[in-house]
Amino acid sequence: MADYRPPIDDMRFALREVAALEQLATLDGFAEADPQLIDQVLEEAGKLASEVLAPLNHPGDRTGAVYENGVVRTPEGFKEAYHTYVDAGWNTLPFDPDYGGQGLPWVVAGAIQEMWNAANMSFALCPLLNQGAVELLTAHGSAEHKETYLPRMITGEWTGTMNLTEPQAGSDVGAVRTRAVKNGDHYLIQGQKIYITYGEHDFTDNIVHLVLARTPEAPEGTRGISLFVVPKFLVNEDGSLGPKNDLRCVSIEHKLGIHASPTCVMAYGDSGGAVGYLIGDENQGMKQMFTMMNNARLAVGIQGVGIAERAYQHARTYAFERVQSRDVAEPAGNAVPIVRHPDVRRMLLTMKAQIEAARGLSYYALAGLDRANAAGDEKARQQQLVDTVELLTPVVKAWATDVGVEVASLGVQVHGGMGFIEETGAAQYLRDARIAPIYEGTNGIQALDLVNRKVIRHRGFPARSFAATVRREVEALEAQPGADFADLRGELLAGAEALEATTDWLVETWAADPRKTAAASTPYLRLLGILGGGWALARQANAAARDLAAEDGAAANGAGRFLEAKIKTARFYADNVLPQASAATAAVIRGAATTLDLDDAEF
């Protein structure tokens, strides 16, 4: 099994040039985020990821989580790894210092999450779900909730879960039927939840379930959903564990991938009702869920980047080791490592370029979240949120997870026949990656969110503002001497124009025909993703050209090579990926009509 080597150089460069980490560190609350400290944190996290988590990934896939009589056992080594992770304080990074968190920026936490996911996506899901629960309790929990649960969820001594889905309530969360009946100072919860990630496991003594349910008099749909804390074991006043709550894991799913991550069917209230504590007021559950969605969705985008990076490294190692056939330019020579074959290089570059594009765009969005959190006034906060975070969150979630699947599939292909054999490990990345476009809101839901809530609702301004950001980078590239950026500039401009034209069309079309704009949503998101990734690469290429010019011939050393590679990678993306952005205009504008043309009986 190939090792995992955290791409810290690339992370650091993207943090500096795309997320502008140095500037971020000057903002309120981020004094800890000075780049040198962050470097150390990245290095240390990289060690845990590569030395502890990565070696468990493939064995964990083969064994899978095992269910027996309500008990879930994670694969060998997972529990110990979790405690190593918790004991070193890794779980606390981005959380509120008042409850034991370290208050690091989300963009730094995101870079580190990429490592956990690259090393072992099944493992990383446990902290990821816990993170959502912590955020919810931080934002909406009562003082008592916070005191009881937050410190131990922030350290990782307990884990949190998110319980939304029911068989009839998937994308339509408003269809939830789980009931909550008031009973003194708490509620009694009854119902079944599915797809509960780490709903049961053997890592910790307690598990804190956040459960969406409906009170008897609640209005229909999303306006009648309330959110409850439902701990596996009730907590006594002194903080010790009390009796087991009336809830259990009924079974775990047999899935395509992420085998080591238990996906649970949870039954609440089989014996009368699970004790649940209302968070905030009744019927505020959906609104409360939205507070964690930006972050959770960005985190899933980061999963796409992480699994893609792992697949790339695995394929790269194989391509340098596997000797097969002669160089096309030296047909009389000896057989060469397959990385010498141009088509294999093309596959590896397609992987590398898209990973770095998606990493850059994800960091940009995460840093926007940090900037919003640190903003001095509400207007500045709103502008960061609307123009950057909210616009790009569905894009990062959907596009980066699509990239994850595409890159993992290319990784299989680089391996040839070996890629199809499970022992090789390349196939696992594809199987694992395939969940990310589905959960935390399918990519189709992301596209609708983008078009309806982030574009049309704001009359297109955030998207046009992003197009202007792209245009500014094109101008900056023009001023850059020493490298030929003509193709990159041309493709970025064409992409920006396509974004503007399709945005205008969405805004004009929506009121008269919301089915048409819905039909256009996925191609529009794809356009914005490809363009946004291209912008992130261009920004890095621009910075690399600047650094190279400053260092004068530094290309001979390692740092210079990295900078040269940045420029070449951006140019490769300009020729091989960016043309799809402007080509998407037809799919958005004309394609929407043809999509709706086919009658039901004609499928």
Add this chain to the structure above:
Amino acid sequence: MADYRPPIDDMRFALREVAALEQLATLDGFAEADPQLIDQVLEEAGKLASEVLAPLNHPGDRTGAVYENGVVRTPEGFKEAYHTYVDAGWNTLPFDPDYGGQGLPWVVAGAIQEMWNAANMSFALCPLLNQGAVELLTAHGSAEHKETYLPRMITGEWTGTMNLTEPQAGSDVGAVRTRAVKNGDHYLIQGQKIYITYGEHDFTDNIVHLVLARTPEAPEGTRGISLFVVPKFLVNEDGSLGPKNDLRCVSIEHKLGIHASPTCVMAYGDSGGAVGYLIGDENQGMKQMFTMMNNARLAVGIQGVGIAERAYQHARTYAFERVQSRDVAEPAGNAVPIVRHPDVRRMLLTMKAQIEAARGLSYYALAGLDRANAAGDEKARQQQLVDTVELLTPVVKAWATDVGVEVASLGVQVHGGMGFIEETGAAQYLRDARIAPIYEGTNGIQALDLVNRKVIRHRGFPARSFAATVRREVEALEAQPGADFADLRGELLAGAEALEATTDWLVETWAADPRKTAAASTPYLRLLGILGGGWALARQANAAARDLAAEDGAAANGAGRFLEAKIKTARFYADNVLPQASAATAAVIRGAATTLDLDDAEF
């Protein structure tokens, strides 16, 4: 598990309009291929596929083939299904009537193979490999070989296998090390072969292995490869089975998909040497292999179409049954089946359009093979081969199998969370589909074959001739009243221009820089695939418009609906898929240089 309903209407239409079956039936040797008879054959095959093979597909995936002490057991029901298939004569369809075949055109056999693969790809692999062995023996075997083996391989009483790959000899078949030493009237074979599909199984009493090996004095590389018949059981002069040959299955692979199809490691000559009979002369093995490659590669392309069709039907059924969320145009209404959501329609149409495009192009290439076989003179035969069959074979193999993976992945996505659960069945199609871009020459090898042997070697003429074919269809569409084909014409023309420009560039660039043309090979193949599929759809849309005009308002009945859908599907493809063809120009011409730009140390 969703049923499989063979898409016979669509097959029939593509056979008539793209493969021109009626004209084919007038050619020498195809008197049997009259469209009415073919209709019956398709209907009967469809019954076997849907009633016998399809129900075994998912259970077969769960059980998988099992290996124990050299013996391979296929999943429950597979052996009985194989005998039902053989007893009804299905194995004989395209083969030489002199040895018990029915001599039907390959294009008809291809349509039927699509059904076997859609119903049960793991099952269908056994006849597919046998087909390659039959073709080889038919073309190159001695009279004695033919008499001994062909009749029983054609009925399916025995099966054949292809033994090419060794651990160090994958894409580079010339690196084969298996040895063959002459020993009287036969050779003794010693060596290990991997990835041998159905190398051992429980369907039949005997298995006829065709094995590539090297004689002691053979020249290096592909010029020193010889081909041998190595039966599992030697055959006595009276046709009865003699002693077991010195060969065995050592193990079977644990794979991502096609679990019911045993992929064997075969050991030859552990006890001194397996008896093998030379086919033709020594050192002719590679040339002999090429005789079956066109056909085998087209058959793998057909697998891509088949598995895509199955995934589409599964997703379509789910989309009509699963109720979730309200219509975007009626937010106050009730929840609707998800097929009402425009983004789900877009996914289904993306599946449907690409399937029909790939089906059409595959049939066109297969019919070209039939026309070449029936050609009266060598010149006409060569023209069919060079302009159509050889040009399009790598395109159909690679592009249709890529479509297979993309469509199967979309099928998972349509199912949402259910798609990731193995019991749903959608994930199996993705796992099964993923092998097709790898085996029978990886898609990268196909692209090199296309660019080097089919385009550059013929100075681009076949590709330009295909561009002219596209241009003729554009003109024909212009003459067609009653439907708006403007977008389709525009995109086809842009695609034809892109094909011409990139073809010219390949021909001009190759001699000076063969690494560059190699780097451009996959984007070029993709361009030709997308354009070729668009052409096949345009041809059908054109015919549909003609039929609709003739029937005058027939759209109200079922046949009319089908014709309307054909036109709409072609237009959807024009807006949503075809723009990628002309956008590929940048990847071919500029992208080749940037691909080669990155140094080894920069990956």
